[in-house]
Amino acid sequence: MIIHSIFFFIFSFIAIVSAIMVTASKNTVHSVFFLILDFISISCLFIMIGAEFLGMMMLIVYVGAVAVLFLFVVMMLNVSQQKNQWFASTISSAHIPMGLLISVIIFFEIIIVIAGWKYKPEILNSFPNSIDSEITNTHSIGYVLYTDYIHVFQISGIILLTAMIGAIVLTFRQRTGLKRQSYFKQITRERNESVELKDVESKKGVKIDV
């Protein structure tokens, strides 16, 4: 098990250091890269405790999709002018009390959960589905998700759909004067309705409407 714990410490060290570097690095794009490193090391930790499905989902969803879009947006900003000055400027230090409050709340929430596991072991046994080592964790997640928690699962799906439609509605704008290509129009064009012979009078020209 010693190799196992060495790897555990390596990955958690990388996770913590990169989490700090996300806020501490001067360059916004570097912060996003550290965030990606953080996601990757956390998914490695997931895989190490045997939750390989969650680890892979973490990689696919967060690293493969969310962080790409994140990076995409951050790269569009003019980074050379917007250097992230940690605690240096008055604007960013104005947010420190709020950030501290939120992190303290999250910290105590985590403490409550972990203390619940540590001091009341029966909490773990009180879950409706105990962990079965016979079946792979992909199957066990599927069994729980589509039986006991089907309504929660579907509600979360509907919430995501709502968020998606909301995002589309907020960013959707109809622009006038755009020339769009219509395959149907192109294919159904006939010669007699698109080509026309006109007698052009000298020095007067002819009006062409587009």
Next chain:
Amino acid sequence: MIEYINILFSEIYKLLFLLIPLLTAVALIVWLDRRVWAFVQKRRGPNVVGPFGLFQSLADALKYMFKEIIIPASSNKTIFILAPIVTMTLALISWAVIPFSESFVIADINVGILYLFAVSSLGVYGIIMGGWASNSKYPFLGSIRSAAQMVSYEVSIGIIVINVLLCVGSLNLTDIVLAQKKIWFIIPLFPMFVIFFISALAETNRPPFDLPEAEAELVAGYQTEYSGMMYAMFWLGEYANILLMCAMGSILFLGGWLTPFNFFPFDQIPGPFWFILKILFLFILFALVKAIVPRYRYDQLMKLGWKIFLPFSLLWLVITASYLFYFNLLPVGQQ
């Protein structure tokens, strides 16, 4: 401790057994690609170095090695150097889960197909990093194009993979191949195979979807500022990714290492032979497409991904699921 070191060495041994043939194969595949391309256009292609020009890629690699690596002064040096390394590494690590036969696989993990999917979705980082770190307009435009393109086509590949998984009932690649013993999935899921192939072209930035490196508009896209060995690493990574997509296609649809003719002389040939043959078949299709199809416009590419492939593969997913459910063919209980 000693046994850990033993395990480590045996793993390294296995890795070398995979990586060295793989890198050689990449060199040969570059030659094959250029050769097929040339034959379609009635040219000869590389035919000077070695028999049939087989050593052309080695000669090219030698040339790249002796070229100077130029790092632009205004670039972000760490990320600039990291980008080709990331591309190459990601292209190579995904081969760890590819089963060449029932026993010959380095890591037979439970979530093999998800691992492949995850690693191929990470592949975009090499390109984005290279394009951004170059601090130059054409690489940046190229990398932004490729980010949007790869993210879009990943979605349809994901749904196609779900189609196959519904028929298998397992995420393990060996199980996926073994489930095709009766019938290869290309027959019941043929439209999905076509969409997978086209999405794979877009995912690996191959023509007709090579907009990130469209030479007519963007010089060479994200590779513009790269030279020497770093450029060669991008190149190797790209071709290793193409081979990986071919391997993925042959595992998901063409029955992996299974023999196509299940009678005497052919069922004696070992599995890896058939697997490599299928990869080669798909690769020649890739090369042919490069030679015969003109490049897409960018909005057409996006339209194809989101408005045609995504709805169609979702529809096919519903059809597959309904069919399996109605005829009671769902692989329930396989664990």
